[in-house]
Each structure stands twice: as structure tokens, then as C-alpha cells.
Amino acid sequence: MNMFTITGGSISKITIPLVKPFVTSFGSIAEREIVLVSLETKEGAIGWGEAPVLSLPVYGAEIPESAIAVIARVIFPRVRGVSFAHPEELDTALGFIRGNEFAKSAVIMAAYDLYGQLGKKRLVDLIGGTRNEVQNSATISIHERPEDAIEEARGYYDAGIRFLKLKIKPGFDYEHARAIRESFPEAKLMLDANASYAFSPDAIAILKKCDALGLYCLEQPFRARELLAHAKLQREIKAPLALDESVESYADAEQVIELGSAKLVNVKIARVGGLVQALAINKLCAAHGVPAWVGGMLESPVGLYANLALASVPNFDYPIDFLDTFTYLREYASFFTRVPFEIRGGTVAISLSGYGLGLELDWERCRSHISERIPLA
Numbered sequence: 309m310n311m312f313t314i315t316g317g318s319i320s321k322i323t324i325p326l327v328k329p330f331v332t333s334f335g336s337i338a339e340r341e342i343v344l345v346s347l348e349t350k351e352g353a354i355g356w357g358e359a360p361v362l363s364l365p366v367y368g369a370e371i372p373e374s375a376i377a378v379i380a381r382v383i384f385p386r387v388r389g390v391s392f393a394h395p396e397e398l399d400t401a402l403g404f405i406r407g408n409e410f411a412k413s414a415v416i417m418a419a420y421d422l423y424g425q426l427g428k429k430r431l432v433d434l435i436g437g438t439r440n441e442v443q444n445s446a447t448i449s450i451h452e453r454p455e456d457a458i459e460e461a462r463g464y465y466d467a468g469i470r471f472l473k474l475k476i477k478p479g480f481d482y483e484h485a486r487a488i489r490e491s492f493p494e495a496k497l498m499l500d501a502n503a504s505y506a507f508s509p510d511a512i513a514i515l516k517k518c519d520a521l522g523l524y525c526l527e528q529p530f531r532a533r534e535l536l537a538h539a540k541l542q543r544e545i546k547a548p549l550a551l552d553e554s555v556e557s558y559a560d561a562e563q564v565i566e567l568g569s570a571k572l573v574n575v576k577i578a579r580v581g582g583l584v585q586a587l588a589i590n591k592l593c594a595a596h597g598v599p600a601w602v603g604g605m606l607e608s609p610v611g612l613y614a615n616l617a618l619a620s621v622p623n624f625d626y627p628i629d630f631l632d633t634f635t636y637l638r639e640y641a642s643f644f645t646r647v648p649f650e651i652r653g654g655t656v657a658i659s660l661s662g663y664g665l666g667l668e669l670d671w672e673r674c675r676s677h678i679s680e681r682i683p684l685a
Contacts, residue, residue, distance in 0.1 A: 310427040312419070313391045317347040317354075317384070319376050321680040322608060325638045330606065331449040333477035333504030334366035340637060341679075342608045343375045343410075347418040353425050356667060357417030358614070359410040360578050360605035367502070367553065367605075368579065370410045376682065378411040384684045387415070395419040399584035409556060409581035416582035417614055417665075424664030431613070432660050435587055437620030443627035444656045445471035445498070446635070450480050454487035461488055461495075468653025471496045471524070471627040477504040482517050489521045500527040503553050507537035516545055523547040525572060525626070528554065538569040548572050552603060556580060561589045565596050572626060574603040577614055586618060594623035604630025609643045609674070613665040616648060616658050631656065643673055 322342050329336045343359040359375040361368070383402060392398050398419045402412045424431050431437075446464035451457045461472055472495045474488055481499070489497055499518055505511040507530050515529055525548055530537045532553040542549045548571035555561050555573055557580060564570050573593050577586050593600050602619040605611070607630065615630045631651070634640050641647060646668045650657040660666045 310423060311391045311393055312349055312353070312422050312426055313389065314347050314387050314419075314422075315350045315389065317345065317418070317684040319379055319682040319684065320344045320346075320678045321372050321376065322674070322677040323679045324608070324640075324677055326636050327638050328636065329449070330632075330636050331451070332475045333450070333502040335364070337362070337606070340606050341372050342611075343372050343379075343414060344608065344610055345379055345414040345418050347415065347422060349422060349426075353422055355418040355421030355423075355425065355664060356610050357414040357419070357421065358578070358608055358611040359414035360607045360611050361410045362605075368410065368556075369407060375408070375411040375414070376680075378405070378408045379415060380682055380684065383411060383415050388684075392419065395423055396584050399582060410578040413578040413580075413582035416584060417577070417610075420583055420614075421664035421667075428663050430617075430660055430663060431665055432617040432620050432658075435583060435617060435621060437617055438622060439620045439658075441652075441655050441657050442619050442624075443471060444469055444631060444651065444654055445473050445627035445629045447473045447500070447629055447632045448475065448488070450475045450477060451484070454484045457484050458487055458491045461492060465492050465495060467651075470494065470654050471498065473498045473500055473527075473629055476501050476518075478511075478514075481514055485518050485521055496524040497521065498525040498527065499523060500552075501529040503528050503531045505529045507534055512541060512544060515541060519545040519547050525550050527574060528552045532556070535563055535567050535569040538564075539567045542568060542570065550574055552576070552579075555589065558585060558588050558592065561592050565592070565598060571598060573598060573600045575600050575618075575624070576603040576605060577611070577618060578605060583614065583618065587621070590621060590623050599623060599625045601626035602628050602630060604628070604632060606633050606636060609640075609669055610665065610667065613648060613660065613667060617660060617665070620658055628656065643669055645670055
């Protein structure tokens, strides 16, 4: 048992420009603001974690400023000087906090990084990862014209990716999806609405029309709390529904399964409050025959390592969608001294070698993107 005691650390906000706007139903993103957390022990070990919040509260309630405040004013004072035998104990210690899952996740991720380094174990081994290769998917953002969506999709398809995830919203749905389907009839097409539809007969009609295109998945058409609406739609369509924003906790996942609101779950580490909860939700899904996949938030390289490790865990069987960071974040590959995976057409070979998260990064380049830093002591 490797006890670790948190004695210090820091919070950093980094800003990375995008190569092109990433457009979803909740708006267009031109640059990525991300909160990083470091935790230190008295022996000098440093663990890193990430809160991949968005700049505005459009996906979830948290934003960089709120995550920073909760970590600095609430979480760190509660964990400073406390010894933990496992990150699960830290997860339990933070259970009193309502919401603020991204902030909690960052601290728990950093704790896993510390725990692995001190025990000389890789994160992938600590969490039960077994596979070295996973399926890859690519995300097509919302475009004004279907022709532009086809052009973006063609780059992914020509690179060997056959799972295409098209972002949609009202008015930018069936015609765009039909254009992709007709242009790439062999592709496995998924639509992601990011909760942009109001539950109504008109919405059900257009989503059923999209369903007739032969989708492998329809993700989060209605608002997060509308589990009954999703259950009603699932009974009306052939494609399996997947829920993302609706699943922020283990209890949410239980309700989704009990109500039949979805047949798939998108697990994002930060959205569910960290690695401990992500593993618990995946275990619950597996017990009920519900496949899952590891979703992405255009993370920094820190979060990417955690995503890769989690994707190696059994039951995360659907294609990952977090490698879009390399498409959208400017000069993203330059942050790494060694990229921890290899894309092989439609599959991704995972190669994690270091202890903990195993970060192999150009730290000078990472520091050049810091726009704010707050020491924790």
C-alpha cells in the first residue's frame, strides 16, 4: 500500500488556439481554455490532472473560473496534509461537494498520477486496462452547407476512419446526414445533437427520418434531465440511443438503464467526476449489457493520457472520439516528446509506458500556453 500525502501544488489555466472553429449545437469554439492541476508530495513527486471545462456554461455548469475557485478554496484546503492509501479514498473525501465534477476530476486524476509514480505502476494497469488497440472515430462539426460537411468527412474517410460522428442541431440535421450517408455509404454514421432538440412531435419526426438513414448511434438529442423523453424516443427508432450530458453520476447511469433511456453510454472522465466514478459507471453498464465508449472534450495532452488509459478497459467497446484534438488544436503534436499512440487507419494502437499517467511532454512548450497560474501551499 503506497500512502501519499498532498503538501502543495498549483492550478494553471492554459489557452490553445484552434486550427479551425469547432462548431456544435452550443456554439463555435475558436480557442481552448483548460484548467490543469498539479499536486505535490513532501518527497517532491508531482502528479497532474485536468479539468477540460468550456469557457461558457453551455455543456455543463462549470467554467474555468469556477473550477479554479472550487479547487483552490474548497478541495485543496480539505486534502492538504492528508495521507491517502488510494485515489478512491480521495474520491470519497470529496463526496460532500455537490456538482463541480470537472474540478473534482482534475484533483483525482492528479492523485492517480502520484499514486502510480510512487508505486511504480502505470495508470492503465491500476485501472484494469487490457487492450492495446481500439477503434477510432472522427467528429464532423456543424457546417452551413452539407457540401462542407462532406469535405471534412472525406479527409477522415480517406485516412481510413469508417466511424463518422456528425454534429447536428435543428435545421442542420437530416440534409447534412443524408449527404454524408450518400457520399460514404459504407461508413458507420453517428449523429450527436448535444441536447439541442426540445422534446416534441416535430423533433421525433425529424429524428425518425434521420434514423432511416441507418445510423449506428444517435447521441443525446434532448436535454440532460429528460430521461423519459429519451426512453420514449428509443422505443420509436431502430438506432441505439447514447447518452452523454445525461450521465453525470453513477445514480444517473442507474436511472438511464432502469428507464431504458439509452442503449449506450458516453463516459467522459471529467463529466462524471473522475476516474473512480468513470470506472464504476462502466462496471455498472457492463453488468447490464450496455456498451460504453470514452468521449472527449478537446483535452490537453494531460487529459489525453487519461483517456487512452481508460479506453483500454473492457466494455469501452465503441470507438473513441477524443483524438479530434489532433485535428483541431493548433500544433498539438508538438506538446509531446513521444506521441503515446499510433493511428493505423481506423484503429489506434495505445502505447503507454511511464508510471502514473506516464506523461512524455515538452514542458517548456506547455508552460508557454499558461495564461494564469495559482500556487497551492
